[in-house]
């Protein structure tokens with residue numbers, strides 16, 4: 001029979017250890033989230049673009065529902081091709097999805113196409129191994145988000161490597177989110193040499209979602 005003093009002592013020690021273990025777990029969890037965020041490439045500004053700061057209107061509610069469905073089905077389900085004019089919320093929605101999935105401990109790579117192209121340009125005349133490393137950088141996460149596709153004209157080299165990135169996602173059956181201001185025809189033109197093959201794969205992998213309405217940048221500036 002254990003006497004009462006010993007029992008009280010044991011209970012207190014267990015409670016204390018449990019509290020310490022919970023604290024260590026919470027710290028580890030936060031560290032992992034911070035690392036996932038910094039690896040994702042989501043800048044400080046984009047970390048504030050969440051669903052809670054997204055105002056719903058008749059012009060964007062379909063996109064919002066599609067984004068929420070995408071998260072619920074993740075990592076299954078189709079990707080998203082978010083299109084529409086300047087300032088209608090395409091990047092905001094894409095960043096909100098990234099923030100939400102990172103909170104669920106998924107790995108996400110979020111990059112503007114201009115940054116992707118700069119990296120690809122740096123591989124020009126480099127070994128096949130360097131190019132494969134770049135392709136791996138963009139395809140290893142659970143989700144790739146390419147912001148502003150078509151914004152920059154492509155050379156034969158950048159178009160070919162971008163094709164290899166998209167094709168790897170396609171072959172691995174991984175999800176992808178693309179934002180763009182352009183129609184498919186214009187995208188094809190802007191993406192150069194392999195434009196046709198890139199747009200064809202994106203069309204198969206993604207659900208097209210159109211955002212419309214006024215430019216939120218102008219709306220926010222005048223309010």
Ligand SMILES: Nc1ncnc2c1ncn2[C@@H]1O[C@H](COP(=O)(O)OP(=O)(O)OP(=O)(O)O)[C@@H](O)[C@H]1O
Pocket residue numbers: 049053054055056057060084085086087088089090091092093148179180181216217220
């Ligand atoms: N529904 C919304 N509620 C609140 N703020 C919004 C909403 N949609 C967009 N914004 C804000 O308006 C600004 C422009 O939005 P965003 O960058 O997502 O536009 P975009 O469609 O990606 O434009 P672009 O084609 O120029 O890249 C951002 O500051 C964003 O947070």
Ligand SMILES: [Mg+2]
Pocket residue numbers: 090091092147148179
């Ligand atoms: Mg944008």
